[in-house]
Amino acid sequence: MTMSKLQTAAEACRPIRDGATLLVGGFGQPGTPHTLLGQVLAQGTGELTLVKNDANEPGLGISRLIEAGRVCRLIASHVGLNPLAVAMSHAGRLQIEVYPQGILAEKIRAGGVGLGGILTDIGLHLENPAASRLVEVGGIQYKIEPALRGDIALIHAERADTMGNLVFTGTASNFNPAMAMAADLVIVEAAEIVAAGALDPDQVHLPGAFVDRVVLIESTGSDYGVLKHHALQA
Amino acid sequence: MTMSKLQTAAEACRPIRDGATLLVGGFGQPGTPHTLLGQVLAQGTGELTLVKNDANEPGLGISRLIEAGRVCRLIASHVGLNPLAVAMSHAGRLQIEVYPQGILAEKIRAGGVGLGGILTDIGLHLENPAASRLVEVGGIQYKIEPALRGDIALIHAERADTMGNLVFTGTASNFNPAMAMAADLVIVEAAEIVAAGALDPDQVHLPGAFVDRVVLIESTGSDYGVLKHHALQA
Amino acid sequence: MHYKHRIAQRAAREIRPGQNINLGIGIPTLIMDYLPEGQQVFVHSENGIWGMGRRAAPGCEQPDLIDAGAAYTTCVAGAACFDTLTSFAIIRGGRIDLTFLGALEVGQNGDLANWIIPGKMTPGIGGGMELAQKSRRVVVLTTHVNKSGAPKILKTCSLPLTAPACVGLIITDLAVIEVTGEGLRLRELAAGVPVDEVVAKTEAQLLVPAGQLPTF
C-alpha cells in the first residue's frame, strides 16, 4: 500500500469550521493559497480569525473573505495595500491586530516548534512597563511574546510530493514554512505534485512530517499571474 | 571589482584568539569542520570554550583540541561517544555543560536571530522553582532559556559560492545553519566552492548574508571518510 | 530468537500505517528489521532525517548520512534531510506519533528515567528528553529487571526523570504492560513466562486481568 496525502480542495478544506483560526501564507500575492481560500469562500465558512502578513489587495486573496464578511479578526504586520480592510476596521467591522513582521513570524514559529514564546527587545520603547510582561536577561530588558498557533494552516508551495514534502520558490516562501509548522491541521496547495522519491531529500524546504493534506492547484489563472499595476509600464 | 569571501584556512582562522567561544557544527562526524579545527589546532589557540552537539570521538574533530588541553569548557547535548572527554570531566580538566539537544539548538538560534531567549517546558520537572526563572504564559509554566552566541562559528558545508551562500547535505546540516547565524565572525569550510550565480537562489540553505569567510577543503582524507566501526561488517 | 529481537518484533506491532515514528538507541533500533512490509511508516532520526531506511549495506555507506547512534544509514523514497532546528521542531511540535525508548526505571504513573545513573557522569540527555516529553505516544522497551536482578518497573522512580508521566506502554522480555489511569495493567506474557514471575519481578502494583493472557 502506498500512502498519499493528496486530496481535492473540497475534501481537504472540509474540516474548516465557522470560528476557526486560520494561518494563511503569503506576502502580497506570492505564496498566497488562492485555491484553498477560494474553497473556504465557496463552502461558506465564516466568523474566521485569519493570521496573514497582510490583507492582500481588494478583490484578491484573503480580501475576498474579508469583503464577504467572513472574517472577524485579522492578525497581520501591514495592511497598507488594502484600503478596504482599513475602512472596515474603522467602521468596527473588522478587528485588526498588528505586530512587527519578523516578530509575528517568530510568534508563529514558536507555536510550531513547541515553545511557549520568545523574548524580544523590538518595540520595547512603546511598551507600558506596568502593563507589559518584561523580563531581564543578561542585563537587558525583553518583552515576552507568547507563541501563536492556528487550528488550520493554508499553505502555498511551488512543488510537493505525495508525502507532503514541500519546495518553495522566490519570494513565495515568506510565512509559509513557519505557518506549516504551527497548526493542528496543515493543508497545502501546490502548483506541481510529484511522486515520493522525485524530490532530492537535500532540496526539500519543509519535510512532510508537518503536512497533513496536499491539494493540486487546478487552475493557475489570473490569481497566480502578474498584477499589471505592480509591473513597470512598457 | 568582483567580491569574494574566499580565503585560506590560515587567513580565515587568524582572528581566533585564546579564550574565544567557538560554535562548532556537526553531529558526530557529518558536518564537523575538520579543516578549520585542524587549523585551530595547528595555530596553537587555547583556553577555548566550545559549543558543539557532542565531543566527537577520541582522535577526531573537537576531541583533538580537547585531548591537546586547548578546551576549558564544552557546551553540548551528549558526549557519550567520547569516554576520553568524560574522563577529563571527571578529572576536573574539562567543564562540560549539557542541554537537551533541541533546546541547545534553539538557544543558539535565538542568539542568531536577535532574540533574548526562549520559553520552554522541556525538562521543567528537573528545575528548582526557587532557583529557576519560570514564567507563566497561557496558564502553562515555562522556563526562560537565554540566547547563546559565540565569538566565532566554524561551519561545514557541502557547497558554497564566493558570496557565502551555503548548501548542506544529508545529516551534515545539523547545528550548522543555527550556528552560522549566531557568531560575530562566521567561517565556513566547503567541499566545493562555485562562482556567484552557480547556485539556484531557491536551493540555497543559508544565505551568504550570514557568512564572512569561505575556505575550500583541500584534503578530503580520512577525516571526511567512512568510520569503519560505525559501518556494518561485510 | 534473542529476547531483544522478540521485544523489537512485538514493538513493531504497535505501529500504525502513516505514523511518524522515532527509534531510540538500543533495542528500539532493532525495530527497523520488523517494520510491516509494504506499509508506509515514516522513521524520523533526530539528527536530521524523515524517511530513514535500513542501515547502509557494507561498502555503500555515505559519510554524511548517519542515524542518531552514528551508524551509516539510508533514505527511503520520499525522505527529507534537514537541520537540528527542523528536526526538533517536528518533535516538540507534536508531530511524532510514536517513540520507542529504553529505560533505567519506569514508574507506575508512566514516569520515565533513562539518562542519569547515580555516581556516573551523565553523558547528557541528547534528544531523549524532548522525545519522551513531546511524542504523542511513548513505548518503553527494556529488560524487566536490571543487571543485578532488581525490578525496573517501580512504584516511584528513584533516578532523576527524563520526563514525568510520559510512558503509555512497556514491552519487556517477560511481558507487555499498559500504563492506565488506574495503574499498570498486565496485557501480554512472553511465551512460557508465568504471571507469578512477572508479578514477582515488578515492584509496582500490577493489575492482572482474569483469564488467559495473550502471549508474544
Added chain:
Amino acid sequence: MHYKHRIAQRAAREIRPGQNINLGIGIPTLIMDYLPEGQQVFVHSENGIWGMGRRAAPGCEQPDLIDAGAAYTTCVAGAACFDTLTSFAIIRGGRIDLTFLGALEVGQNGDLANWIIPGKMTPGIGGGMELAQKSRRVVVLTTHVNKSGAPKILKTCSLPLTAPACVGLIITDLAVIEVTGEGLRLRELAAGVPVDEVVAKTEAQLLVPAGQLPTF
C-alpha cells in the same frame, strides 16, 4: 533632476563595497538606480531576497518574485531567496550594514517616527521597526519639511517612535545632517540652498561648521 532622485543619488554615496543594505519604501527604492557600477553590494528585501536586482523589465515579470513594496523585481548572480524567518534573522541578527528609511519626524537624538499618523488608522509597522532598531546604520531620506511646510527635524518627536536613537544620517532635499553625540551637525547643502534656509526649516538645534560647506 527631481529632488527625490537627487536625495537618492546622494544617499548611494553612503554605501561601501560588500555591504548588506536594505531600501525602505518611497525615496529609498530609487537608490537602486544609483548603486555604484561594478561594485558588489547586496540588496536585502525583507520579503525574502538577498541579492535583489533592479525592477523586472516589462514582460519579464516573474509572478513569485516581488520586492517588499509588491513591485516585480529580479535577482543578481549570487542571490538567495528565503522565508520571512530567515529574512528577519538577517535583520535582527545585525547583518544589515545600512538601511535607508523614510521619516515623518526625526528627533535631534536620532529618534525616528515613520509609522503612525495621529487620527489615522495605522496600517502596521511591517518590517520597519526591526530594520530601524537593528541595522548597524540607519540613514533617513526625507523632505526637509512636511506637506504643510512644518519642520520634520525636531528637538523631540511628537509621534510614536519607530525606534529610539537609531538614525545616523539625515539626507533631505535641502541638506545632509549627521546625528552626533553633541547633536545634529550640518554636513552638506543641496546646490543653491543657503545655510539660513536650512536652519530656518529645522526645529532642532543645528551645529553649523564654520566655512564653506560641500554641496550635492
